[in-house]
Amino acid sequence: MASSHQASGIHAARLSAAEIADNFGDLHAPFDAHEATVAADRCYFCFDAPCMTACPTSIDIPQFIREIQGGHAESAAKTILNQNILGGMCARVCPTETLCEEVCVREVAEGKPVEIGRLQRYATDLLMEQDVHPFTRAASTGKKIAVVGAGPAGLAAAHRLAMKGHDVVVYEAKSKAGGLNEFGIAAYKSTNDFAAREVDWLLQIGGISIEYDKGFGKGLTLEGLKADHDAVFLSIGLAGVNALRTEGEDKEGVRDAVSFIEDLRQADDLTELSVGRNVVVIGGGMTAVDAAVQSKLLGAENVTIAYRRDRGAMGASRFEQDLAASKGVKLMFNVMPKAIHGNGASAEIELEYTEVVDGRVKGTGETTRLAADQVFKAIGQTLEGAPQGIDVTGGKIAVSETGRTSVAGVWAGGDCTSGGEDLTVTAVAEGRDAAEDIHTSLMG
Known part of the structure; x- marks a missing residue:
């Protein structure tokens, strides 16, 4: 594996430790x-x-x-x-x-x-x-609530429920809490292990325990959770990744951007993280920008974001687009992947120019090729592992305004739900509001 990586141009230590440290410093210096x-x-x-x-x-x-x-x-x-x-x-x-x-x-x-x-x-x-938690717990209600997923929605719900005097057990499928804050956000936005420190600080409210390596398909069932708890809150995120459905997608050097960002966020030494010489990121959202910019910061020579619509349709904000450009990332619009070429490993990507007709993207037949020893897929994530019996609409868990699902006693929030916007702040709001509704429901 390593030898073909070397041959294909994907390798570690493109930059010195000092250069990496400088590149991955805080994006916005804090105010004094x-x-x-x-x-x-x-x-x-x-x-x-x-x-x-x-x-x-x-x-x-x-x-x-x-x-x-x-x-x-x-x-x-x-x-x-x-x-x-x-x-x-x-x-x-x-x-x-x-x-x-x-x-x-x-x-x-x-x-x-x-x-x-x-x-x-x-x-x-x-x-x-100051390491002083500003909130205190109400008197115990004797109620026990399960939260599945320790991402922003789950943590916000758990904190609000604990504050109301309920006992909360958070079940997390990974070995660390934080969800996308810990695993999915660019390292230069969250430096010095801030996500982990924030979780530790949040847990100072008391009344919250976290059980790791537990989720649906990992020992949990909805029936079991309902039997053992007074209410259940689901914040399972989006674990699946959309496929390109492009010829050559199975070649070495092609991977999803989410797992690349996770590897980067969990790496002890960024000089040991491999990155290509010529990187192409397919997508137009925040994940695409985070993957592209961090590839550049790791020492990739040429990084291109290829997006199938025009600039105005990009999910990433203009600030994020400009940030990418300022780091040397090239942005290509109205192109979609047609094929990935190479002998076993990716060497080139063939892109087809697009046009939008009646709101739908169509290929024009005209193509171009870019050198690409590494291709990242950042074309959206999908719901995986939703428990049976829960209504799903548009690929996400259907919920009311207060997060109630189709199953009595079960609420949901965050990216896994129909209202989710893939933003930490929206997930927090949904977790908080569902917690208030759970409290009202349990306390009459």
Whole structure:
């Protein structure tokens, strides 16, 4: 395997440890106290704040910025965390440029929004560094709730339920908690093991235990969970990966972007992680950008994102697109994979130019070829392992506004559900709201 990797141009240690460390430093440097005060001073503290409406977790943004302005960063953090217990991670990974900051009055008037994300990080980091949990548990209710999946939705639900006095058991199929925050987000967005530290901090509420290497197909059944618990919350994410359905997809050097990002996030030494000389990423979302940029940061010479529609249709925000371009990633639009060529291992990818007719992508017959010793598939994930008996719609678990599934006593939230948007902040909101509904349901 290693020898053919070497021959095909995929190998480790393309850059020195010092270069790698520099490349994978924090994407946005954190504010110091003075910078935070200056940034907070730009806020107009709008009465009917559009930023608050745009936030999926409805954080009172003018309130927390006013608290920072007044020198009360810990109070600001509590305002944030009361609505979004993963406010620290969301401050790092939220696409604020298409949510709160996009509708900021300063952005609309001047083209430069209040830096809400960085202010949120400033406040939450200060509070978490004190290692004091700002929430206390209510008196025990005697109720026991199962949460399946320790990603953002599951953790948010578990924390809110524990706060209400319930006992929560989280079952996680992997050997670590955090879900996509731990395994699926670019390393330069979440440095210094922040995802793991945030989980440890969240668990300080008490009343939550996590059992690892357990999931559906790994010892759990819905019937068993229902029998042993007063309620069940499913946050199983999207474990499947869409296939390219392209000739040559089985060649060495072709893999899904999600597993590449996971390997990168869990690697102890990034100089040991193999990457190609010529990398092509198929897709147009955040995962495609994260895979492409990190390939470049690992030392790939040529990295191209190939997307089947035009720039405006890309799932990744313009900020993410510009970030990729700034790192030397080439973006190609209106192309789709036709074949992957090479003798056993990928050497070239053949792309067909596309046009959109009545909303559908069609090939034009005109093709081009790119050198590609490594091809990453980032064309979406699929639901796998949903328990039998649960209604699924559009490939996701069907839920009500409060996360109720078709099975009594079972709720769901996050990417696995029909309302999921593949955003940490949306998953947190869904987990929190389902927890409130579970509490109301159990306590009458």
